[in-house]
Amino acid sequence: MKKQNYSYIGITFVLLVFGIIFIPKIISRIQGDQIVDMDRHNLEHAAQKDLDLATIGPAPEFQLTNQRGELLSSASLNGQIYVVEFFFTTCPSVCPIMTQNLLKVQSAFADEPGLSLISITINPTFDTPEVLSDYAKKYGITHPNWHLLTGEQDKIYAIANKGFNLYVGPGAAIDGGFEHSGFFALVDDQGMIRSRFDQYGNPIIYYDGLEAHQVSKLINDISVLLKEKS
Structure with a gap:
């Protein structure tokens, strides 16, 4: 039983470390993509009164x-x-x-x-x-x-x-x-x-x-x- 508990603790520790290291990077990449999409949307719908044709x-x-x-x-x-x-x-x-x-x-x-x-x-x-x-x-x-x-x-x-x-x-x-x-x-x-x-x-x-x-x-x-x- 103790070995099984140690296994659960070990898995939990690995997941915790993974979350600390990688989740902020994933969130950053998602936010970056959102910023790109927002920029594209703004370019598409912005009033362009003086653009060259x-x-x-x-x-x-x-x-x-x-x-x-x-x-x-x-x-x-x-x-x-x-x-x-x-x-x-x-x-x-x-x-x-x-x-x-x-x-x-x-x-x-x-x-x-x-x-x-x-x-x-x-x-x-x-x-x-x-x-x-x-x-x-x-x-x-x-x-x-x-x-x-x-x-x-x-x-x-x-x-x-x-x-x-x-x-x-x-x-x-x-x-x-x-x-x-x-x-x-x-x-x-x-x-x-x-x-x-x-x-x-x-x-x-x-x-x-x-x-x-x-x-x-x-x-x-x-x-x-x-x-x-x-």
């Missing part, structure tokens, strides 16, 4: 018709900062989310004449100016520079796929019959596509129109470009 390249030229039946060209947007998306009015999933997120941009810059929002349909056969006008009313699109554009399908697909390198196309297996990216493109007043850099120093190129935190970054970066312009 990457210049990706020139936005493609276009001339299309808006929801009021007016011709709008990329040339007429010279001197304007604008955001471009591709959508279609009968889209059951992605587009309503993108529209709701662009409404946040509309709200943030309701009185800003130097900003335009450009929504280009990828189903122009159905999305006539009248249909686009109804869509605008349905979602509360009121900014005078928010243009919902339609035109010839082959030209629109070229603008998206070749000009912006944002895929659009028919998709029989997709709800709504068309597929497209959920990204927003930001274009400055010189007609250049702009974006912020990621944490590794690479340009993100486009902003995810489905993610609220990306839309917040877009709003911030529009402010940066407006400041550059002024």
Whole structure:
């Protein structure tokens, strides 16, 4: 019995020594990781009003018709900062989310004449100016520079796929019959596509129109470009 008691005492002593030596180091490492995570979180969500934006390249030229039946060209947007998306009015999933997120941009810059929002349909056969006008009313699109554009399908697909390198196309297996990216493109007043850099120093190129935190970054970066312009 005494030998067994000595064994328990010995094990207890070893555990106690282990705890004294190693537990503080483990706690220190955990705290260090927490500090790193907190720093990353702060960098991700900090207000970055004056950050530098990457210049990706020139936005493609276009001339299309808006929801009021007016011709709008990329040339007429010279001197304007604008955001471009591709959508279609009968889209059951992605587009309503993108529209709701662009409404946040509309709200943030309701009185800003130097900003335009450009929504280009990828189903122009159905999305006539009248249909686009109804869509605008349905979602509360009121900014005078928010243009919902339609035109010839082959030209629109070229603008998206070749000009912006944002895929659009028919998709029989997709709800709504068309597929497209959920990204927003930001274009400055010189007609250049702009974006912020990621944490590794690479340009993100486009902003995810489905993610609220990306839309917040877009709003911030529009402010940066407006400041550059002024």
